[in-house]
Amino acid sequence: MQSLKIILLSTAFNGLTQRAWLDLRQSGHRPSVVLFTSEDEVCRQIEQADADLVICPFLKDRVPEQLWRHPTRPVIIIHPGIVGDRGASALDWAISNNLERWGVTALQAVEEMDAGPVWSTWEFKVPAQVRKSELYNGPVADAAIHCIRDVVEKFGSDFVPVPLDYSKPQVRGRLQPNMKQDDRSFSWHDSANFIKRCIDAADGQPGVLASLAGGQYYLYDAHLDSRSGTPGELLAVHDDAVLVACGDRSLWIGSLKRKARPGTEHFKLPARHVLAGQLDGVPHLDWSVASEPFSDEAYQPIRYRESGHVGELTFEFYNGAMSTEHCQRLVSALQWAKARDTQVLLFKGGRGAFCNGVHLNVIQAAPVPGLEAWNNIQAIDDVCKELLSARQLVVSGLTGNAGAGGLMLALAADVVLARANTLYNPHYKSMGLYGSEYWTYSLPRAVGHAMAHKLTEECLPINAFQALQMGMVQEVGPRCPDEFGLWLLQRANAVLTEPKYQALRERKANADPQLMQHCRNAELEQMHLDMVQNRHGFAEKCSGFVYKRKTCCTPQRLIEDWAVPQPDTLSA
The missing domain is CATH 3.90.226.10 (2-enoyl-CoA Hydratase; Chain A, domain 1)
Incomplete structure (x- = not known):
């Protein structure tokens, strides 16, 4: 196969982008990364590079029209949904709706988001009780690599991408709205399984906003437990997690983020740290490998x-x-x-x-x-x-x-x-x-x-x-x-x-x-x-990571020589 010069346009050099970068290199291609900083800067970098193809494995921003209208260099979006699925909350809806099968689709960027013709698709079985981050880094990433390989193989052949046609029975996906906190909301009187699924579907970002211990927090890292009590009551603390009673059983909540007031920022922390000072009357359960090595407790980090x-x-x-x-x-x-x-x-x-x-x-x-x-x-x-x-x-x-x-x-x-x-x-x-x-x-x-x-x-x-x-x-x-x-x-x-x-x-x-x-x-x-x-500069780098500051530029180590504009290109 001919070696291709491929731009990976991504919001971050995350796990999926790294896998794509490594896989393309091992296949003999020459991928170079462009991190999305600003529309003008991204267009400048890509237009000045002599790329054959642009692939977007993880992109939260809209592809600029200047790029997707290019007549010979297609921009391919790797969308974490089945054919026909559209919207930024694909995995959130798949987990919330307890779907058994889902997929990834490679489609060409057009004016309407996620509505372009299809280059490739790959479906998989959704594991039970899966968190969004686990689904993304596991089956979704695997399917994405299948699609990227397929796109690269088809590129340069006589393949013509298939227009999205909702009249075809095999097109099962639909346009879905961005999931809001109202869509994620639950009552502590609901079943523990339902609440866990709500939290799993928001894992990583944005979390599920709920009332807990008299305050408003985003919830993460939920684990089922068999204990019961008054719904919403804090039943126990173990290590960093708090146990909250639900309508039937209970859930261990491992991490929380305080809801920010105007002008403030908060980030995820272990639940016990966030609720420090509010747990004095809550029983502490202190099993460990050393004290109870073969414990049958449901929650054991x-x-x-x-x-x-x-x-x-x-x-x-x-x-x-x-x-x-x-x-x-x-x-x-x-x-x-x-x-x-x-x-x-x-x-x-x-x-x-x-x-x-x-x-x-x-x-x-x-x-x-x-x-x-x-x-x-x-x-x-x-x-x-x-x-x-x-x-x-x-x-x-x-x-x-x-x-x-x-x-x-x-x-x-x-x-x-x-x-x-x-x-x-x-x-x-x-x-x-x-x-x-x-x-x-x-x-x-x-x-x-x-x-x-x-x-x-x-x-x-x-x-x-x-x-x-x-x-x-x-x-x-x-x-x-x-x-x-x-x-x-x-x-x-x-x-x-x-x-x-x-x-x-x-x-x-x-x-x-x-x-x-x-x-x-x-x-x-x-x-x-x-x-x-x-x-x-560790302090500044740590703060930037924790507060999720957007990168100011693409690190030089991720840019291939062929993607660096030559002096004659710059003067032109």
Whole structure:
């Protein structure tokens, strides 16, 4: 296939855009990214670049007419809906309506949003009890990649995109309004399942506005529980979540955002933090892996089970962010698990992201953010230390995407196993940080010093297949989360005896604790300069991330040479 010069026009270089960028590069094409800053700037960048095709994998803004009217360079929108579906709330409606099947459609941009002719479509089964972010990063992203590959294959052929025709029976989608808070509203007298679905459909953004504890908050991160009480009543607190009674059962709510008054801004935080001072009379339920290791509680952010010689510790923190307290709880759980009579410790993520490192929202909310960041980085280092010092052979299960310290946390294990098509960002520099989590020990150990330097300096994503080729992970398992969980446990049982893991077993036996400690100390010296003294603008970058400030320009590292205007182009 001919190598194409493709512009990826996107609102952000998010997970889907990263997957598209990596997939196109691996297919021999030359994608370059343009982040949507302003209409004039986007038009200037794209018109001056000599692109064959523009693909929009994640775009909240309307495509400028100047671009979609181009006679030979089509602009293709990747819409998270079935053929005929239109509107910005496609996934919100699909989850709210409890649909069993949904899809992604690649369509050509025209004047009317999402109404252009169809280039490709791909449908999938919607998992039960799925959150919007999980649906987006899982089946939607997979279907989007199928559509992008199909579009690229059809481009340059005699293919003619199919006009959208609602008279055809196979066109099942319809124009849907943007979902408003009135469409998401519920009463605490409603069933817990219904309320959870409302919250799941608004996961990530914008959340569901509801009355709670005498105030107005946006709700996120809901988990079913069997306890009951007066609807709307706060029944309990556990870790960071609060338990709220519903019409039949109850829901754990893990994260909240206070409704902003004019002139103020708020952001998501653990529910217990937001409601601090209002929980004095609410019972605190303090089960943990150490106190009740085989608990049957429905809500367990950290949980443990055993299978043969394998102890499996699963941690599941919202959006993959780990606060100081999360890390401290995980350290306690690991210390308990390490004392068990097992030979392998399987350390795995939950159903969302594996881990993305320190909790930037909690850091931003602290009275002195730099000091909270300093506490947080030392706490996550302690988690890594527990993995590095385990008597058992430690296996990390990368169940989802991972970035920065979250990926380095996984690399502290002896064996790393990855779920197919997951994404990793093995760098810190773009956040103004040197990095910690023993990365100067674990990353070179996995990929060599030259590659470790390249990865941390280039600040580009890689996928599970590339990580396998580099030696960062040892095996890649099924994409389906349930199948991956079964495969992961089976592989964890095999690492003790399989010859291919002999070298890793010997490496563990010959590990140098003094070198590990030296790496940690040297990293923390640099991180103190970054987090406490703000050497490279971490404070401003953290604030921009938390408050979701729009990017001012496309990072140079994402722009290909062919997309940079030449002097004669500029003068013309």
